[in-house]
Amino acid sequence: GESRSSGGMWALRRVAHSSSGTTVRRFSEAATKLSFSFAAPHTSLYYKEAVDSVTLPGASGEYGVTAGHSRIVDELKPGVVSVVQGGTTTKYFVSGGFAFTDPESTDVSVAEAVALDDLDEAKVKAAYATATSALASAADDDAKAAAAIQVDAAKAMASALGVAL
């Protein structure tokens, strides 16, 4: 008795789905979207939002993530995170951090994230110049390391903006 009634109800549900075409379309759209979270300590940019795809600056190079991607923990390099949502692409420059991906979602946690548009080309070039001279004249290991990090950061920002240094 139980199985027959559930089968009957299931049959009814199938009929309901095929008659209201919009329900079916929405269901399949939702299946291809990626649940995306993206935050820095002081800003939360996305929180479990449905996006089409994301491009991440992974340790082994840039790669795209869509729904159905394999599970991966990625130590991100400073670079660009591109988010494609409903046809529009938004780009962010990020410092180092981590990205956790599984088939339904991607969670990006970084120390710094800014909209790529907010980066000033002239300032990036100036920062690179200051950092390279600081590296050349660095007195001890600590100063050298700090200057080297600034040089790398300026290089990453320049490459994100597509400018030559």
Place this chain on the structure above:
Amino acid sequence: MMMSRTMAAARVTRRGFATEKEIAMRISATKNIKKITSSMKMVSASKLRGDQNRLEISKIFCGWTSALEAPSTAFEDLGTLESLPEKKNVVVAITSDKGLCGGVNSAIARGLRTLVRKFDSADLSVVCVGEKGRSQMRRMIGKKLDTCYTELSLPFSFGLASAVASRVFDFEDIGAIHVAYNKFKSAIAYVPTLTTLSPFEDAGDNETLQTYEFDPPESKDAVLANLYEYYVASQIYYGMMEGATSEQSSRMQAMENASKNAGELIDKLTLLYNRARQARITTELIEIISGASALD
């Protein structure tokens, strides 16, 4: 008239009661204090909104850590904690530099004293953030206090959390890292809490991490080590945000109580003042009348 008032006042002092002038001075001093505590309460209320926003964002920033299920114990439930992990235990205690914030800092200091007494055989070191905690812990658990961070600029940044984390990782042979902070429950309640962050020995130990690939694939151990450092820095930052919010709400409450008490004191003193004034007027009248009747 002035002379008799002064003489009457002097006479009253000899009897040991407060004079009108003294009571009036006390009333005006208390009114000033009430103004200050009221305005401090308003300032705290507006700062609390900013702190709550930062806390909400930090929860999203640390969203990925919930999968690692770090155990959190309220200090009042410390009895349920059977033992600390082997080897070195480092506790990062989050307190404030500024005072007048109620019992938030004492709660952390007392909690750590309980922890140190309960596990007195454990190898424990405390890294303290905040002057108020430092002064109390130096008295209570001085031997275990290793480093203190004071005179910090507000609000606490991820950079500060990273600096504290890198000091923590200077210790060798770490068994576990704990963060002690006041967890913000509501504008009138906070819970002193201890969160324990165990190392990911290798991905095999932690079920969640076991199911993931790592990038770069050839240096999985390095990625795990960096991830653990990032995890600890993030949790320290989160503890700082919770602590700051609890501190601000506690300060708001403390200032509210102070203003209320000041108001009650002003009422009592005003009654005393009026009584003293009436006594003086009565004494003057009696003098005048008896002086006049003496002339008759």
